[in-house]
Amino acid sequence: MPNNGKSGHSAPFGFSTRAIWSGQDACRTTGATIVPVYQTATFTQARVGVTKGFDYSRTANPTRLAVERQLAALEGGAYASAFGSGMAAVAGAASLLSSGDHILATRDIYGGTHRLFTAVLSRYAIDVTFVDTRDPEATWAARKPNTRLLWLETPSNPTLRLCDIAGIARNKPAGVIVAVDNTFASPFLQQPLALGADLVVHSTTKYIAGHSDVIGGVVITNDSSIAERIAYHQNCVGAVPGVWDAYLTLRGAKTLALRMRAHSHNAQAVAEFLARRDDVVAVHYPGLPTHPQHELARRQMSGFGGIVSFRPAGGGERARAIAGGTSIFSLAVSLGGVESLICSPATMTHGSLSPAALAELEISDDLLRLSVGVEEEEDLIADLARTLDATKVPLRGHPKP
């Protein structure tokens, strides 16, 4: 059976009901209520060519199929293909292109996507132009006759710039596929397919799996011809998740709504706390009324998510002292897990960018990114308050990491 079956996305059911039940019927043979981990490479056939829908686990596996149907249902999509990482999913979406095609992309897309587009696809004569997608008109103005893919990421990393998915998709020229990397928002907060996107990509490593214990990705669409080509690529190239990874993702995604509400609540509290400090010079969070695109965020998202970035007064030296000085926020890259993380984008996640590119994206060396977890709000704020106080300029020595 191809792994692109209808999810039966159960329009009458709400988000968490779909998260817990879509694609997850009880096992017909044993009655197992929870989808088992089908740790098998192959499936025995009753007679030559007669299968129960599965013959080889690269092509399709019941545990993977369950998470594909679950995630399709969460995005309001009919089809999903799961991959072994977010980057494998991005590469899956890029497989829709051919030599000679052109990509338009949000300027501040994920670094790995930037690298795939510029360093790898360029060798296959696929060009990319980066645009400021905060401006829908400028976005399409950069289009070329051979533009086949528009790649959007909103909110962006790490400065949380937004683009108006519906406003851009509305003017989509024929022959262009609009793709949205929805990793930062998650399907709970933002539904790009309903806003007019043709496909959605996730690094399920982040909010969807939600516990920082698995790497994965997914491509979701309502377009059967796109779905067929992605599923073909998935089987052909074989960058599929193992069954335990599929299982952990399926399990994590059941609580996505609960977690996203808690992430958004805590991040709002943290952003408001930082905005009140006189030793913080800038706070980026779409939930603050001072965010330049706050109105768009309210319209396009049902909450503002768990990522906050900020610039403490005192420059890069103090920022690094803060990053190394928190006790709950752990100094680490990645995001979207239940635990709070802090990082210095200029050196940790975006270290390979040129000084000019960093300046263009407003990633100064004093910028810090928080992935606000679901611990107690009071504890997170106390941790930040203590660390900010301990590092007030002039530096009173660096707190131990």
Ligand SMILES: *Cc1c(COP(=O)(O)O)cnc(C)c1O
């Ligand atoms: C992490 C991430 C990716 C890449 O996903 P991996 O699972 O690390 O391969 C792509 N896009 C965004 C926005 C991400 O945060």
